[in-house]
Amino acid sequence: MESILAKALGQDVSQLAAAEKRDLLSRLLGRLAHEVRNPLSSLDIHVQLLEEDLASLAPQMREQLAPRLEIIHGELHRLEGIVQRFLRLAGPAGVDLELVEIPRILSHVCELLRPEAAAREIEIAARVDDSLPPVMADPVRLTQALLNLLINAIQAVERKGRVEVNVALTDGVVCVAVSDNGPGIPPEKLAAIFEPYYTTKSEGSGLGLWIAQQIATAHGGSLQAQNGPAGGAVLTMRLPLKREGASG
Ligand SMILES: Nc1ncnc2c1ncn2[C@@H]1O[C@H](COP(=O)(O)OP(=O)(O)OP(=O)(O)O)[C@@H](O)[C@H]1O
Ligand SMILES: [Mg+2]
Incomplete structure (x- = not known):
């Protein structure tokens, strides 16, 4: 990651803190996505114009060219989707905070994944500290983060096993621990x-x-692996219950 950043920004980033590097990278991705979006939309318009031009061609030509244009059109849409996703994740790491009940988010996430887990004979268990108050969080992004963790856990277990989510409150910090009985992570890869x-994974x-x-x-807050x-x-x-010195 350091060498990619250094090349793209033309500066040495080795002295920056990990959080700063992450921030730089996400801004870089955002810039890239913005710049790719403009030529993409002009390509899109021209493909549409070509599709209109098709009408005036001989039927044989039309039959030959239409499927090719369709493929180009489809791939352009796919690229636009990718760019959109990057713009979303690389946008200012802002969150729309509201009072959120973590158990509700968690059960939603578990319900989403249960069919896949059941097909693999994987049990998903969630335990939440009774004293947990609502927390200020962004429900959409929190859902996304939990989904990513649980999907990884299911993929790690592969078949026949157990994924557990424990939510506890300790010293004003909400700890959401997702554990599985898969192979674990090689200790030298815990940071990577x-x-x-x-x-x-191949995909x-x-x-x-x-x-x-x-x-x-x-x-x-933070996310750590062990x-x-x-x-x-x-x-x-x-996740801290209260955010100090931050307004969202
Ligand atoms: N619960 C887990 N057990 C073992 N290894 C894990 C676990 N979660 C993540 N990993 C390892 O960390 C890597 C990175 O995970 P990450 O979720 O960022 O990407 P991915 O799962 O490979 O791809 P994607 O999430 O885009 O489908 C995984 O490929 C895997 O090697
Ligand atoms: Mg993953």
Whole structure:
């Protein structure tokens, strides 16, 4: 990540703190997405014009060209979707805070994933501290972060196992711990897994944990990984009940 940033920004970033590097990277991605969006929309318009031009061609030509244009159109839409996603995640790491009941968010996330988990014979269990008050959080982004953590846990277990979410309140900090009985994380990779694009999955983007960590940080909290005493990974998101010196 350091060398990508250094090349893109033309400056040495090795002295910056991890949080500053993450922030720079997300701004860089945002800039990239913005700049890619303009040529994309002009491509889109021209493809539409070409589709209109098709009408005046001989039927044989039309039949030959229409499917190709359709593919270009489809791929352009896909690119636009990707750019949109990057703009969203790279936008100012702002959060729309409101009073949120974490158990509600958690049960929503569990319900979303239960069919997939059941198909793999994986049990999802959630335990929430009874004394947990509502917290100031962004429900949409919190849902996204929890989904990323639980999906990783299910993927790590693969089949027949257990994913557990424990929510507890300690010293004004809400701890959301997602643990699984998968293979765990090699100790030398405990930091690397949060790097953008780090993945060990053939179909993974390697952005899931990075995004989840950004979301935790945007709430004034943190996201950390460790291995449980009985093996398996434990991802712990900490969110302060009250944010000091921040207005959102
Ligand atoms: N619960 C877990 N157990 C073991 N390894 C994990 C766990 N969660 C994450 N990892 C490791 O961290 C890597 C990065 O995770 P991350 O969610 O960022 O990306 P991904 O899951 O590979 O891809 P994506 O989330 O985009 O589908 C994973 O590829 C995996 O190697
Ligand atoms: Mg993931």
